[in-house]
């Protein structure tokens with residue numbers, strides 16, 4: 001058991017100093033309960049051996065047998081042996097001292113109980129193989145308290161080196177609530193504790209306090225925060241700060257928070273302290289009411305932790321909502337870095353959305369603007385389902401005066417859809433192909449009639465690809481045609497292709513899935529000079545090849561990945577046109593172009 005609990009429980013030998021400091025501090029807490037005026041110091045001395053001396057409650061011989069010498073026993077539980085989360089003690093499991101066996105073969109504890117002033121001091125020797133020996137020392141001149149001595153095992157000397165030990169003791173113990181100091185071989189003590197914590201110190205002014213918190217964040221996390229938010233949950237005795245990162249970090253590179261329990265650092269990587277969406281802050285907190293796991297290296301994931309997570313999330317949420325009113329410039333800088341996190345949050349929170357709506361940027365046909373701004377010029381907002389759809393229609397829709405928002409990014413579509421609840425008078429519609437075509441100018445009936453033969457041919461050519469044809473007039477004139485297509489139409493084409501390639505039962509099943517999805521539409525642009533020229537080509541084969549080319553180009557304009565059948569179509573169209581451009585016959589396109597000087 002000694003081996004299991006010392007070598008296998010902890011992630012690194014370095015925790016032994018944390019366990020020693022923690023036992024000393026708990027002993028001081030127990031002594032102060034007996035005598036609030038008792039001295040309360042912990043002194044660590046290192047050299048050939050390490051000693052940790054406290055002026056704490058000490059142990060009687062009987063207690064040494066019961067608590068120190070028995071694995072899993074602790075004097076820090078209640079009468080029934082239950083762990084009291086809200087007690088003042090850090091320890092609770094009765095195994096911490098065993099961490100010392102990672103770096104030493106032998107632990108010596110010299111202790112004298114303040115609880116029973118007439119009982120003599122006791123010296124206990126514990127060995128890594130589980131044996132122990134006890135000796136009582138006559139006389140009462142040894143002061144109350146305890147000294148633990150470790151002699152480094154061969155190979156573990158590095159952990160006893162003064163500089164390393166100072167750094168470790170500060171890492172774990174800087175917020176411990178009693179004074180801890182450390183002296184090296186020359187005997188000069190340095191302070192380990194740095195209390196009260198930076199957020200609880202008295203300052204001359206709020207500006208001075210803020211400056212101190214900013215500098216503290218720079219030291220702890222290495223960045224200058226946009227803002228520092230106070231965290232305070234009296235119910236679990238939690239206090240601390242959340243520092244707002246100045247730049248965005250990918251959610252996948254999220255790092256955790258520094259959590260102290262009753263002053264002792266439990267983890268500097270605790271990500272479970274805050275909700276997932278709060279990846280824009282790094283926290284340092286000290287709490288009384290949270291529980292550590294047995295290795296004291298992580299937080300125990302219980303209901304209290306869940307409630308703390310919610311409550312801290314609420315603190316951040318109200319900070320955000322408050323910022324809109326108190327410091328819009330800061331909010332602007334914050335959103336420039338973290339709008340994705342805020343959108344994630346606003347997607348589930350009406351109040352926050354209402355507060356932040358004027359500030360959240362969206363990609364629209366008017367550029368990157370807020371929805372409030374956008375809805376002023378476009379009371380009907382059209383939303384695309386995907387980024388490709390947006391790219392495909394945005395220039396044409398903008399030219400036609402339509403207001404389109406890119407709904408393809410995570411959260412954006414959900415947020416836009418909630419806009420009418422918050423801004424009555426604004427309507428939000430999904431952008432479908434019919435909406436776009438309806439807004440493109442129709443051509444004069446006479447023009448349409450004149451182009452009837454060409455349109456008929458176009459219909460025939462693109463029908464093969466499950467697509468309808470229309471002739472419209474729109475800007476920009478350099479675009480010969482627009483392929484308007486939605487997801488269901490693409491899906492239906494894919495299904496039809498599979499059905500054609502399949503046989504027997506499978507074809508029947510696919511046939512049964514046939515849907516009446518709206519067909520894609522190739523909208524030819526009558527404003528485009530190229531289309532006008534193609535419309536009057538006499539040779540039907542050349543006209544068909546040109547239409548194949550136009551369809552292929554419109555397909556490329558959609559910027560979506562092409563399916564094998566679409567690649568084949570492009571290939572055919574390209575080769576067909578090359579064929580015409582290069583063959584020598586009298587009706588050859590190359591010859592025609594040469595003749596009229598083009």
Ligand SMILES: Nc1ncnc2c1ncn2[C@@H]1O[C@H](COP(=O)(O)OP(=O)(O)OP(=O)(O)O)[C@@H](O)[C@H]1O
Pocket residue numbers: 019023024027054056057058059067068073074075076090091092093094095096097098146
């Ligand atoms: N410096 C000390 N002064 C007084 N008693 C001590 C001291 N160190 C250890 N003890 C006694 O030994 C017991 C066992 O210590 P140990 O560190 O193994 O466990 P713990 O502190 O109770 O719990 P945890 O495993 O959570 O650290 C303690 O409960 C305490 O009674």
